[in-house]
Amino acid sequence: MLNTVARNSKNLKTKYGNLRNIVSLAEPKQPKVVTDIPGPRSKELLSRLRNIQQTGSVQLFADYEKSIGNYLIDVDGNILLDTYTQISSVPLGYNHPALLNTFKNEKNIKTLINRPALGVFPGENWPEKLESILQKVSPGLPNLTTMMCGSCSNENAYKNMFIAYQTKRRGENDFSKEELESSLINTPPGAPRLSILSFKNAFHGRTLGALSTTHSKAIHKLDFPSFDWPIADFPKYQYPLHQHVAENSKEDDRCLEQVEDLIEKYKKLNNSVAGVVIEPIQSEGGDNEASPEFFQRLQKICKSNEVYLLIDEVQTGGGPTGKFWCHEHFNLESSPDVVTFSKKMQLGGYFHTKELSPKLPYRVFNTWMGDPGKLLMLETIINVANDQNLLKNVRETGDHLKKNLIEIESEFSHLINSTRGRGTFLAINAKTTQLRDHILDKLKQRGIQSGGCGDNAIRLRPALIFETKHADIFLDSFRNVLIELNK
Amino acid sequence: MLNTVARNSKNLKTKYGNLRNIVSLAEPKQPKVVTDIPGPRSKELLSRLRNIQQTGSVQLFADYEKSIGNYLIDVDGNILLDTYTQISSVPLGYNHPALLNTFKNEKNIKTLINRPALGVFPGENWPEKLESILQKVSPGLPNLTTMMCGSCSNENAYKNMFIAYQTKRRGENDFSKEELESSLINTPPGAPRLSILSFKNAFHGRTLGALSTTHSKAIHKLDFPSFDWPIADFPKYQYPLHQHVAENSKEDDRCLEQVEDLIEKYKKLNNSVAGVVIEPIQSEGGDNEASPEFFQRLQKICKSNEVYLLIDEVQTGGGPTGKFWCHEHFNLESSPDVVTFSKKMQLGGYFHTKELSPKLPYRVFNTWMGDPGKLLMLETIINVANDQNLLKNVRETGDHLKKNLIEIESEFSHLINSTRGRGTFLAINAKTTQLRDHILDKLKQRGIQSGGCGDNAIRLRPALIFETKHADIFLDSFRNVLIELNK
Numbered sequence: 021m022l023n024t025v026a027r028n029s030k031n032l033k034t035k036y037g038n039l040r041n042i043v044s045l046a047e048p049k050q051p052k053v054v055t056d057i058p059g060p061r062s063k064e065l066l067s068r069l070r071n072i073q074q075t076g077s078v079q080l081f082a083d084y085e086k087s088i089g090n091y092l093i094d095v096d097g098n099i100l101l102d103t104y105t106q107i108s109s110v111p112l113g114y115n116h117p118a119l120l121n122t123f124k125n126e127k128n129i130k131t132l133i134n135r136p137a138l139g140v141f142p143g144e145n146w147p148e149k150l151e152s153i154l155q156k157v158s159p160g161l162p163n164l165t166t167m168m169c170g171s172c173s174n175e176n177a178y179k180n181m182f183i184a185y186q187t188k189r190r191g192e193n194d195f196s197k198e199e200l201e202s203s204l205i206n207t208p209p210g211a212p213r214l215s216i217l218s219f220k221n222a223f224h225g226r227t228l229g230a231l232s233t234t235h236s237k238a239i240h241k242l243d244f245p246s247f248d249w250p251i252a253d254f255p256k257y258q259y260p261l262h263q264h265v266a267e268n269s270k271e272d273d274r275c276l277e278q279v280e281d282l283i284e285k286y287k288k289l290n291n292s293v294a295g296v297v298i299e300p301i302q303s304e305g306g307d308n309e310a311s312p313e314f315f316q317r318l319q320k321i322c323k324s325n326e327v328y329l330l331i332d333e334v335q336t337g338g339g340p341t342g343k344f345w346c347h348e349h350f351n352l353e354s355s356p357d358v359v360t361f362s363k364k365m366q367l368g369g370y371f372h373t374k375e376l377s378p379k380l381p382y383r384v385f386n387t388w389m390g391d392p393g394k395l396l397m398l399e400t401i402i403n404v405a406n407d408q409n410l411l412k413n414v415r416e417t418g419d420h421l422k423k424n425l426i427e428i429e430s431e432f433s434h435l436i437n438s439t440r441g442r443g444t445f446l447a448i449n450a451k452t453t454q455l456r457d458h459i460l461d462k463l464k465q466r467g468i469q470s471g472g473c474g475d476n477a478i479r480l481r482p483a484l485i486f487e488t489k490h491a492d493i494f495l496d497s498f499r500n501v502l503i504e505l506n507k
Numbered sequence: 508m509l510n511t512v513a514r515n516s517k518n519l520k521t522k523y524g525n526l527r528n529i530v531s532l533a534e535p536k537q538p539k540v541v542t543d544i545p546g547p548r549s550k551e552l553l554s555r556l557r558n559i560q561q562t563g564s565v566q567l568f569a570d571y572e573k574s575i576g577n578y579l580i581d582v583d584g585n586i587l588l589d590t591y592t593q594i595s596s597v598p599l600g601y602n603h604p605a606l607l608n609t610f611k612n613e614k615n616i617k618t619l620i621n622r623p624a625l626g627v628f629p630g631e632n633w634p635e636k637l638e639s640i641l642q643k644v645s646p647g648l649p650n651l652t653t654m655m656c657g658s659c660s661n662e663n664a665y666k667n668m669f670i671a672y673q674t675k676r677r678g679e680n681d682f683s684k685e686e687l688e689s690s691l692i693n694t695p696p697g698a699p700r701l702s703i704l705s706f707k708n709a710f711h712g713r714t715l716g717a718l719s720t721t722h723s724k725a726i727h728k729l730d731f732p733s734f735d736w737p738i739a740d741f742p743k744y745q746y747p748l749h750q751h752v753a754e755n756s757k758e759d760d761r762c763l764e765q766v767e768d769l770i771e772k773y774k775k776l777n778n779s780v781a782g783v784v785i786e787p788i789q790s791e792g793g794d795n796e797a798s799p800e801f802f803q804r805l806q807k808i809c810k811s812n813e814v815y816l817l818i819d820e821v822q823t824g825g826g827p828t829g830k831f832w833c834h835e836h837f838n839l840e841s842s843p844d845v846v847t848f849s850k851k852m853q854l855g856g857y858f859h860t861k862e863l864s865p866k867l868p869y870r871v872f873n874t875w876m877g878d879p880g881k882l883l884m885l886e887t888i889i890n891v892a893n894d895q896n897l898l899k900n901v902r903e904t905g906d907h908l909k910k911n912l913i914e915i916e917s918e919f920s921h922l923i924n925s926t927r928g929r930g931t932f933l934a935i936n937a938k939t940t941q942l943r944d945h946i947l948d949k950l951k952q953r954g955i956q957s958g959g960c961g962d963n964a965i966r967l968r969p970a971l972i973f974e975t976k977h978a979d980i981f982l983d984s985f986r987n988v989l990i991e992l993n994k
């Protein structure tokens with residue numbers, strides 16, 4: 021039946037409504053934990069995988085045939101309500117019927133298996149797919165480069181900023197002979213000293229360029245050579261926000277002054293800042309948020325210094341904050357110069373201004389330049405999200421979650437604090453790292469898959485189909501864990 | 508009928524033989540050019556795509572529903588014999604029935620659409636898939652890290668080398684407080700000065716770390732900051748090899764002396780070489796080959812200097828040289844420390860020694876850590892290649908191609924020279940860049956899709972299913988182009 025629904029494209033839009041119910045009906049009613057986690061079967065698989073690779077980060081082995089909707093089911097039969105969704109990368113939950121149907125279509129299978137070098141031999145429908153899927157969700161930016169993951173999206177977006185910055189410096193001149201030759205041996209002027217300004221606790225990826233702008237945890241960085249690029253403080257707010265307006269506004273001032281000083285300092289060091297990269301909410305680094313005013317002022321500083329502004333929406337993009345892009349909450353006077361994405365978007369990439377589009381080919385290029393198969397998945401995701409008004413669902417579920425988290429916080433203020441975030445992209449701090457880890461463990465024992473970030477934050481990253489009924493299961497478990505810890 | 512064949516896994520092995528014939532029967536008998544290339548429909552699509560992105564590298568738009576086997580069919584109905592295969596990334600040609608069937612299987616579709624964060628929640632069959640697919644083709648290395656593309660495979664492999672190098676330096680000690688703190692702000696000792704030695708004309712990718720080891724073309728490098736890492740000369744041989752044994756052996760000496768000198772020099776500069784990265788045949792840089800003796804001696808130099816050796820098989824891996832890995836031609840005394848792959852392998856990654864496996868989790872990590880959907884494609888590819896003995900086909904077709912290219916070279920030695928390569932991974936130089944580009948154009952007008960590399964090389968990168976009958980079509984066209992140019 022589902023096949024007929026999804027194949028009949030005329031009816032697709034109206035029928036997605038039913039699909040939501042079908043997911044909902046197929047979902048377990050609640051979590052159920054039947055073994056330790058990892059259970060015996062997961063442990064068996066772990067010891068097998070350990071022969072091949074480092075497995076210290078593996079929490080469990082999942083049964084992706086059985087997992088459904090908001091429920092991750094593991095190989096030991098544990099049924100977990102998933103508020104973490106593969107590090108925030110699963111927008112429609114598991115085994116959504118519309119996604120299952122995406123590849124029950126011969127045309128789409130052919131797109132999947134005939135993966136082109138998109139920069140040289142794109143398929144006939146590539147321009148149309150970019151227009152009808154990605155351009156439709158563009159944050160007001162005309163140009164678009166597709167990639168495969170968050171790190172390579174940021175790395176390549178940095179390259180666009182470097183090119184545009186040097187192009188402006190160079191004016192109408194061609195590359196000099198000296199530039200052409202020196203670039204090949206990694207030295208100026210062809211490989212110039214230029215920098216990207218980033219923020220403390222930021223996370224922008226783990227390849228060596230992106231990693232030079234990542235400062236979330238030492239374990240991500242130790243032993244790797246790094247570019248000498250400037251790092252400014254990211255605001256650290258006091259909560260609740262409405263009780264600390266003056267302090268937090270001063271914090272914005274302090275951090276923005278640092279940005280201006282660093283731009284000045286690195287210019288003098290002959291290592292000018294070509295671009296600033298920032299997350300709208302710092303995710304891996306602890307779900308740190310900054311005010312719309314902070315971002316508005318940051319954009320002004322960038323403009324007045326002729327420095328490009330890249331907003332990294334790899335974790336925030338695709339709807340979890342209740343708007344498609346988190347920075348849409350900030351009322352910026354114009355779009356940022358670049359917006360990068362990945363995770364929920366399935367493929368990586370970035371939207372950018374015309375100015376950031378290289379004038380010559382092969383400057384930003386690689387074999388695949390993205391993946392049409394992933395774009396087909398994104399097409400389904402966006403269609404379902406539109407048809408079912410999932411952003412509205414995110415806002416409603418998020419409001420419900422946040423309101424209740426604040427209540428729980430006030431009840432257990434000696435254990436937890438600083439409820440924050442937008443949509444269902446929410447976090448709350450535990451007093452200590454140890455307590456945080458303990459809460460995550462206890463939640464898992466009650467069938468809640470959640471995640472931590474920063475030193476002591478619990479972060480929520482549910483799918484866009486996470487409803488208030490799911491939120492209530494989480495809230496109930498969370499409260500019970502705290503009651504237990506309180507005894 | 509094909510569905511039944513591929514779904515019936517008991518018969519799968521014996522039935523692949525028939526699939527080859529089916530591809531062969533479905534293929535056009537020969538190329539056919541009916542418009543300019545790009546034709547009117549391609550031009551229309553180009554102008555549409557140009558609104559969104561830089562399109563200077565796009566040659567044509569392909570019809571991936573109609574393309575079949577070794578024939579790329581474009582949107583204007585031109586039928587091109589493909590000797591370039593999406594920059595060497597399509598091992599079984601277009602629309603191979605076995606690949607089409609891979610996703611006509613509900614279990615595989617579920618693997619495809621439920622993409623896990625493999626480092627945290629792998630699926631039940633992940634260890635088994637790694638063992639039965641990737642470990643089976645390992646070049647004698649016990650450990651394996653999966654990634655998504657060539658650049659991120661090299662970048663992350665460099666990180667493994669840096670970690671192992673520093674771990675050895677550090678001995679039994681934990682990270683110091685100073686290391687932990689300094690790493691977060693991009694400075695030594697936590698973010699140490701360490702380097703990767705690479706070779707002139709090398710290509711290892713385009714993210715900023717990988718790009719610091721790439722030296723193929725200025726346009727890949729201009730305007731991007733780079734690490735100060737050492738670069739040695741890669742041998743430039745005189746052809747035919749058997750007539751220049753002494754000169755070429757001296758060339759090996761010269762380049763290897765540079766390697767030793769640079770390792771010494773960078774140690775003194777407090778920027779020690781942790782690893783050496785090299786392609787078994789330099790691809791983008793001009794299809795430059797080096798002798799087995801060169802690689803054997805390079806490995807000895809690495810060992811005696813306690814520097815790791817990474818062989819980058821992103822373009823050479825997966826069979827096109829007639830062995831699964833090109834470096835298997837070199838009779839090294841032991842496996843290299845790391846071997847990276849991507850392209851024909853569909854997903855990226857690297858095999859490595861136990862010593863290069865990080866002792867702590869999250870040091871080499873990202874959200875997806877590869878893609879199980881791509882591994883399913885690789886499974887089919889390897890099964891088909893084994894069943895149909897495609898490496899033997901590559902050797903036979905390659906021998907036939909090379910023998911005939913050498914004959915054509917001797918006939919037109921004033922235009923072309925230096926036929927070289929292994930298997931069907933072959934190249935020949937034109938006298939000038941202009942002549943090379945002209946030959947590529949003329950070939951395309953005759954329905955041959957080929958590619959260039961370096962300053963003046965024509966490179967052949969056909970699929971593993973490219974047979975002598977296809978080679979003859981190429982050879983015939985190539986000879987006719989040269990006759991025409993000779994007039």
